[in-house]
Amino acid sequence: SYVLTQPPSVSVAPGQTARITCGGNNIGGKSVHWFQQKPGQAPVLVVFNDSDRPSRIPERFSGSNAGNTATLTISRVEAGDEADYYCQVWDGGSDHRVFGGGTKLTVL
Amino acid sequence: QITLKESGPTLVKPTETLTLTCTFSGFSLTTSEVGVGWIRQPPGRAPEWLALIFWDDDKRYSPSLRSRLTITKDTSKNQVALTMTNMDPVDTATYYCAHSVGISVVRGTYYFDYWGQGTLVTVSS
Numbered sequence: 463s464y465v466l467t468q469p470p471s472v473s474v475a476p477g478q479t480a481r482i483t484c485g486g487n488n489i490g491g492k493s494v495h496w497f498q499q500k501p502g503q504a505p506v507l508v509v510f511n512d513s514d515r516p517s518r519i520p521e522r523f524s525g526s527n528a529g530n531t532a533t534l535t536i537s538r539v540e541a542g543d544e545a546d547y548y549c550q551v552w553d554g555g556s557d558h559r560v561f562g563g564g565t566k567l568t569v570l
Numbered sequence: 571q572i573t574l575k576e577s578g579p580t581l582v583k584p585t586e587t588l589t590l591t592c593t594f595s596g597f598s599l600t601t602s603e604v605g606v607g608w609i610r611q612p613p614g615r616a617p618e619w620l621a622l623i624f625w626d627d628d629k630r631y632s633p634s635l636r637s638r639l640t641i642t643k644d645t646s647k648n649q650v651a652l653t654m655t656n657m658d659p660v661d662t663a664t665y666y667c668a669h670s671v672g673i674s675v676v677r678g679t680y681y682f683d684y685w686g687q688g689t690l691v692t693v694s695s
Binding site: 463492495497504505506507510511516548550552554555556558559560561562563564 | 607609616680686
């Protein structure tokens, strides 16, 4: 089955840029979606189809995808961005919707 | 405004069958390019996709759980139900339903853009 690999944790100071990666075999050939989840809350879609952003999500959130790595970039990080972030793709070979293991973003 | 809410038992015994209902508003499952999915999340772990039903009644299931899952819709009530048989303590998780959109016939393009609040289901004797 298709595996998505995320770093368990990323730390960044307020105002800096956070980059959260999602690794997978030729993930550049798939559409990647990113979710933010704060404690006790449901996941929220922040980026879809690699780099599109729902209208309710700030422009500070952006995404890219090429080769074996997709990246969620959060510019001008704020304390309120502290959360778990998950990537997700559709694996056509198994018709499975796969989630990464998640990355905990800590704002220092 | 799209909203979804999960309902069902909070505690089930091992070997029992779980039935969850997702009641939604702000959209119709008779509209093309719309779906509703179920995703679960064990405590402290990543989400896991379970099932997805489309407006045309096409149904997709997690390959590893396919034999235990059934997803159905009732468009007159704006509801989607999920049944999972033979429950086990490892199935303890928060279960979410989510609205899904994508490109009509390309089922792999669908993504989950609105989620319910989730319901915690504990499996224990």
